[in-house]
Structure formats: structure tokens, C-alpha cells
Amino acid sequence: MxxxxxxxxxxxxxxxxxxxxxxxxxxxVKPMHREWNFNGLLGKFDKQQLQRGFQVYKEVCASCHSLNFISFRNLESIGYSEDQVKVIAAEYQITDGPDENGDMFQRPGRPSDHIPHPFANDQLARASNGGALPPDLSLMTKAREDGPNYVYSLMLGYKDAPNGFELNPGMSYNEFFPGHQIAMPQQITDDRVTYADGTKASADQIAQDVVAFLHWAAEPKLEVRHATGIRVMLFAFLFTVLAYFYKRRLWARLEKH
Ligand code: HEC
Incomplete structure (x- = not known):
């Protein structure tokens, strides 16, 4: 006993x-599973999709979440031209300074600027979100286990709380968030954005696109890494073949003697 x-x-x-x-x-709850085109050894980003994802980030997520590691000029690698990047940057107001009088001032963004924070400080961010801090999204798909699937599921996981579930005021029920109570209200619904490239904006499409964009933000060099991986494997393979034939020649000679 x-x-x-x-x-x-x-x-x-x-x-x-x-x-x-x-x-x-x-x-x-385990997240829903999707086959992402950026996964796997030959995985690649679809630039058109990344641009749609950026549009979603800009129009929906950026009012609460920062993207600390991305500067405007990084957007050139998702297919925007230098001039387009200048236009995108100039839509933002950046706090700069101090000027010669010691004052901070606002100016339009430049390609070298980082995407600015939505809130002046974390306290303000919390105060505007029922006490919860909207985390920076730069590394989010890497910070969470099975990140792309998790963020995708989280975006689509809003439901009415089941009977008997005590939801605190201001919180939403989400099937995939640990504990199921989340301070972020539902963000993605059908037609939440109107895509510049004409793609139909179903909730599912929007969630996929923003996840692809966030995954690019977390690992902009993914394609280079995959290409290097393939080269290393090819090299290892060729080396093995050469070593094999060399060994055969060597032993052939030795056996003759
Ligand atoms: C109105 C503000 C607001 C908007 C807009 C918003 N979020 Fe959030 N988000 C939050 C808050 C607050 C939290 C913290 C939630 C918590 O800890 O309960 C959060 C948390 C998250 C998390 C982390 C969840 C975790 O596991 O900790 C992710 C991922 C996320 N948001 C993605 C997004 C994406 C993608 C968008 C745009 C489609 C978006 N959010 C738009 C407020 C917002």
C-alpha cells in the first residue's frame, strides 16, 4: 500500500x-497540421505569399505587435523594389532625435529604419491590452514548439467557451492557447483584409499568409540554409563515391602483389 x-x-x-x-x-491541444512550402530540404518561400503576409501584419497585427528585427529594407528580399520599400517606409512616422534643442521629433520612415513599435513602452502596451503584453513577433514561429502550425492554429482557434468554462472578463477562449484563455481577441476572419494581389481573403488564407511572413521574419536566410545543406550533401555523396573507387584501386593493386 x-x-x-x-x-x-x-x-x-x-x-x-x-x-x-x-x-x-x-x-x-496539438496544433492543426499543414504542409508548409517552406518546410523540408527543398522548402522555399513564395514571395507573393510573403507580401500578402506582410500586408496582414501591417493592417492587422502591427497595431499591437512589434517586429523588432525587421527593417524596411529587409522587405526587398520578399520581392519589393527599392522604390516600393521607400514608399512603405515613408508611410510610418519615426521618432528621431534629439535635435539641437534636445527635443525628439517625428519624421517619415526611411528604408534603414526598423519597423517602429506600436506602443511607446511595455507599460502602455499592457495597459491597452487588459494587462497582457503582446509579444514581439520577430522570432515567434521559432520560439513556440511546432511554431508555424501553432501560430496558424492559434489564429483560427477562437470559439465560444464550453459550458462551465470560466472566462475572465476581457479574455477570449482559444482552443490552442495553453489554458485556453487569451488576452488577444480574435483577429482573423474572412475578408479581414483586401489583398493587393486579388487573392481571395478567407480566414484560412490570411492565417497561412501571416504565418509564412512571420516564419520568413524569424528565418530570412532559410533558403540559403537549405541550398547550403543540399550542396553539403552532394559534396558528401561525391566524396563517398570517390573514396570507394580509390579504395578499390588501392586494394586491387595490393592484392596483385
Ligand atoms: C488588439 C491587440 C492585438 C492584435 C491586433 C494582435 N494581437 Fe496577438 N496578442 C495580443 C496580446 C495582448 C497577446 C498576449 C496574449 C496573452 O498572453 O494572453 C498576443 C499574443 C500573440 C501571440 C503569442 C501567443 C503565445 O503563445 O504566447 C501570437 C503568436 C500573436 N499574438 C499573433 C498575432 C498575429 C499574427 C496578429 C495579426 C494577425 C495579432 N497577434 C494581432 C494582442 C494583439
Whole structure:
């Protein structure tokens, strides 16, 4: 009996210690799974999709979330021309300075500027979001396990809370958020944006596009990495073949003697 009690205690306490959450907490739901065109050894980004994703970020997410690691000129690598980037940058007001009187001032954005923060500071960001801080999205798809699938699912995971679920005021129910209560209201619905390239903006399409864009933001060099990987593998393969023939020649000679 004592052994049984000990085992039972261990079964509950150990997972709690390891995961930091009580073992009996609501089970986490696995995210929905998509085949992303940027995954896999030959994975590539679709620039058209990245531009749509940027449009979604700009029109929907940027009012709450920063994208610290991206400057406007980085957008050239998703297919915008230098002139287009200048126009995009100039739509933003950047705080610069101090000027000779010691005052900060506003000026239109330049390609070398980073995309500005939506809030002057974290306190203001929290105060505007019921106490929760909208995290920076630059590395989000890498920071979360199975990131692209998780963010995609999170975007589409809003539902009415099931009967008996106590939702705190100002919170939304989301199937895929740990604990299911999230301070971010639903953002993506059908036709939330009107795409510049004419693509039909279903909620699913918008979610895919913004995830692709965020994944590019988290790993702009993904294609270079994949190409290097392929070259390394080709080299290793050729090297193996050469080593094999060299070995055969060497042994052929040795066996003759
Ligand atoms: C009105 C403000 C607001 C907008 C607009 C908004 N978010 Fe959020 N978002 C938040 C807040 C607040 C949180 C923190 C939620 C929490 O901790 O409960 C959050 C959290 C997140 C998270 C992190 C979830 C996690 O696992 O911690 C992701 C990813 C996210 N938002 C993506 C987006 C995307 C993509 C968009 C645009 C399509 C967007 N958000 C638009 C306020 C916003």
C-alpha cells in the first residue's frame, strides 16, 4: 500500500515539477497540421505569399505587435523594389532625435529604419491590452514548439467557451492557447483584409499568409540554409563515391602483389 501511495504521488508530483503545471491541468491541444512550402530540404518561400503576409501584419497585427528585427529594407528580399520599400517606409512616422534643442521629433520612415513599435513602452502596451503584453513577433514561429502550425492554429482557434468554462472578463477562449484563455481577441476572419494581389481573403488564407511572413521574419536566410545543406550533401555523396573507387584501386593493386 505504501509503495502504491508513493508511486501515485510520484505520478502526480513529477510531471508537475517537470512541466511547471499541475498534472491535472487542462490537456494541451496539438496544433492543426499543414504542409508548409517552406518546410523540408527543398522548402522555399513564395514571395507573393510573403507580401500578402506582410500586408496582414501591417493592417492587422502591427497595431499591437512589434517586429523588432525587421527593417524596411529587409522587405526587398520578399520581392519589393527599392522604390516600393521607400514608399512603405515613408508611410510610418519615426521618432528621431534629439535635435539641437534636445527635443525628439517625428519624421517619415526611411528604408534603414526598423519597423517602429506600436506602443511607446511595455507599460502602455499592457495597459491597452487588459494587462497582457503582446509579444514581439520577430522570432515567434521559432520560439513556440511546432511554431508555424501553432501560430496558424492559434489564429483560427477562437470559439465560444464550453459550458462551465470560466472566462475572465476581457479574455477570449482559444482552443490552442495553453489554458485556453487569451488576452488577444480574435483577429482573423474572412475578408479581414483586401489583398493587393486579388487573392481571395478567407480566414484560412490570411492565417497561412501571416504565418509564412512571420516564419520568413524569424528565418530570412532559410533558403540559403537549405541550398547550403543540399550542396553539403552532394559534396558528401561525391566524396563517398570517390573514396570507394580509390579504395578499390588501392586494394586491387595490393592484392596483385
Ligand atoms: C488588439 C491587440 C492585438 C492584435 C491586433 C494582435 N494581437 Fe496577438 N496578442 C495580443 C496580446 C495582448 C497577446 C498576449 C496574449 C496573452 O498572453 O494572453 C498576443 C499574443 C500573440 C501571440 C503569442 C501567443 C503565445 O503563445 O504566447 C501570437 C503568436 C500573436 N499574438 C499573433 C498575432 C498575429 C499574427 C496578429 C495579426 C494577425 C495579432 N497577434 C494581432 C494582442 C494583439
Amino acid at each position: 505504501r509503495k502504491f501511495l508513493l508511486a501515485a504521488a510520484a505520478a502526480f508530483i513529477l510531471p508537475t515539477l517537470v512541466s511547471g503545471a499541475p498534472a491535472f491541468a487542462a490537456e494541451e
